[in-house]
Amino acid sequence: MTDITAPRHLLIFGQGYSASAVAERARQSGWRVTGTRRTQPNSPDIIPIEAVGPLLQDVTHILLSIPPCQKGDPAWRLYAETLRHAPRLAWIGYYSTTGVYGDRQGARVDESTPPAPGQARSQARVEAERAWASLAAERAIACDIMRLGGIYGPGRSAFDTLRSGHARAIDAPEHCFSRIHRDDIAEGTLAAIETAAQTPIKETRILNFTDNEPSPQRDVLEEAARLLHLPPPPVVTLAQAWPQMSPMAQGFWSERRVVDSTHTQKTLQRPWRYPSYREGLAAILAAAPLP
Numbered sequence: 001m002t003d004i005t006a007p008r009h010l011l012i013f014g015q016g017y018s019a020s021a022v023a024e025r026a027r028q029s030g031w032r033v034t035g036t037r038r039t040q041p042n043s044p045d046i047i048p049i050e051a052v053g054p055l056l057q058d059v060t061h062i063l064l065s066i067p068p069c070q071k072g073d074p075a076w077r078l079y080a081e082t083l084r085h086a087p088r089l090a091w092i093g094y095y096s097t098t099g100v101y102g103d104r105q106g107a108r109v110d111e112s113t114p115p116a117p118g119q120a121r122s123q124a125r126v127e128a129e130r131a132w133a134s135l136a137a138e139r140a141i142a143c144d145i146m147r148l149g150g151i152y153g154p155g156r157s158a159f160d161t162l163r164s165g166h167a168r169a170i171d172a173p174e175h176c177f178s179r180i181h182r183d184d185i186a187e188g189t190l191a192a193i194e195t196a197a198q199t200p201i202k203e204t205r206i207l208n209f210t211d212n213e214p215s216p217q218r219d220v221l222e223e224a225a226r227l228l229h230l231p232p233p234p235v236v237t238l239a240q241a242w243p244q245m246s247p248m249a250q251g252f253w254s255e256r257r258v259v260d261s262t263h264t265q266k267t268l269q270r271p272w273r274y275p276s277y278r279e280g281l282a283a284i285l286a287a288a289p290l291p
Contacts, residue, residue: 007030007031007032008030008031008032008060008061009031009032009033009034009055009058009059009060009061009088010022010023010026010031010032010033010034010059010060010061010062010063011033011034011035011052011055011056011059011061011062011063012033012034012035012036012062012063012065013035013036013049013052013062013063013064013065013066013074013075014035014036014037014064014065014066014075015035015036015037015046015065016037016065017151017153017156017182018065018095018148018151018153018182018185018186019035019063019065019095020035021153021182021183021185021186022063022185022186022189022190023035023045024186025186025187025190026190029190033045034046034047034052034055034059035047036048036049036052036066049066049074049075049078050078052078052079053079053082056079056082056083056086056089057086057087057088058088059086059088059089060088060089060090060091061089061090061091061092061093061193062075062083062089062091062092062093063093063094063095063189064092064093064094064095064128064132065095067121067124067125068121068124068125068127068128072124072127072128073124073127073128073131073132076128076131076132080131080135083135084135084138084139089139089141090141090142090197091141091142091143091144091193091196091197092132092135092136092141092142092143092144093143093144093146093189093192093193094128094129094132094143094144094145094146095146095148096125096126096128096129096145096146096147096148097122097125097147097148098147098148098149098178098208098210098257098259099117099119099121099122099125099251099255100115100116100117100122100125100126100129100147101113101115101116101117101147101257101259102115102116102117102118102119102122102255102257103118103254103255103256103257104116104255104256104257104258105256105257106174106176106256106257106258107257107258108257108258108259108260109257109258109259109260110208110259110260110261110262110263111206111207111208111260111261111263111264112206112263115129118255119251119255121251129145132145133145133204136202136204137203137204140202141202142196142197142199142202142203142205143202143203143204143205144192144193144196144204144205144207145204145205145206145207146185146188146189146192146207146209147206147207147208147209147210147259148180148185148209148210149177149178149179149180149208149209149210149211149214149259150177150178150179150180151179151180151182151185152179152180152181152182152277152280153181153182153183153280153284154182154284154287154288156182157224157280157281157284158220158221158223158224158277158281159224159227159228159281159284159285161221161224162221162224162225162228162230162233167221167233168233168234168235168236168241169217169218169221169222169232169233169234169235169236170216170217170218170235170236170237170238170241171218171235171236171237171238172216172217172218172237172238172253173216173218174256175216175217175238175253175256176214176215176216176256176258177214177215177216177217177252178210178211178214178257178258178259179210179211179214179215179220179277179280180209180210180211180272181211181272181273181274181280181283183273183274183283184209184211184272184273184274185209187270187273188207188209188264188268188270188272191268191269191270192205192207192268195267195268195269205267207261207264207267207268208259208260208261208263208264209261209264210259210260210261211261211272211274211275211276211277211280212261212272212275212276213275213276213277213278214258214259215276215277218235219277220277220281221233223277223278223281224281227281227282227285228285238253
């Protein structure tokens with residue numbers, strides 16, 4: 001039985017852009033937080049993934065933010081068996097992707113929609129989701145599968161695309177992408193932990209982390225240009241842009257769906273801080289005005 005009165009210890013596998021915002025907020029709330037990162041650690045709280053083992057006797061919550069590789073989920077491969085016996089573990093959170101819904105030809109999907117991955121990386125995500133949910137069910141602990149839309153925030157937004165000098169607005173109004181601000185990911189993750197603790201029946205929840213206004217890429221770039229008092233970027237067709245795209249970008253553009261998160265916001269007992277890209281971009285600019 002987990003001692004809920006003991007200090008909470010969050011272990012983040014893959015403390016990158018979004019998960020670092022979770023770590024910061026958790027520490028502000030009195031948590032102990034340890035993260036892993038592939039690059040050289042710049043903090044005593046960041047360690048190599050291979051050094052995690054001894055901590056698992058103390059960890060109460062784990063957040064998995066590492067995408068699967070060819071060999072599968074790295075954290076699962078290294079620590080699944082140990083986590084089956086971690087004495088204080090009470091919650092598993094997994095950052096997945098809305099890509100698991102596959103191509104819906106622009107139709108709406110929600111948390112109850114079965115996955116239908118059309119690409120290998122999305123299939124690997126579904127397999128990882130099922131593995132972690134299975135471990136949580138075996139342990140009778142809470143598990144949240146958080147399917148993230150396109151992530152943006154400070155340092156990773158349409159402003160940065162415009163500043164690169166390579167921005168192109170793609171005229172494809174039928175392609176509406178679902179997005180989520182980094183701060184909503186962080187705050188939503190902590191809300192998931194708290195609401196899971198309030199639920200007597202521990203089960204796996206599917207949560208869609210996507211804002212309320214899936215929108216074409218062109219609309220977002222043009223809004224960013226307007227806020228910066230710049231002319232809108234040049235417009236190209238999808239056919240013109242396609243040859244210059246990376247294989248990953250082509251994968252994104254080859255699928256169309258609209259992801260609803262109404263149920264997630266009710267479950268987390270909070271609306272998104274940034275319900276659309278408009279509020280999100282305005283907040284980024286207000287916090288750090290660009291030259």
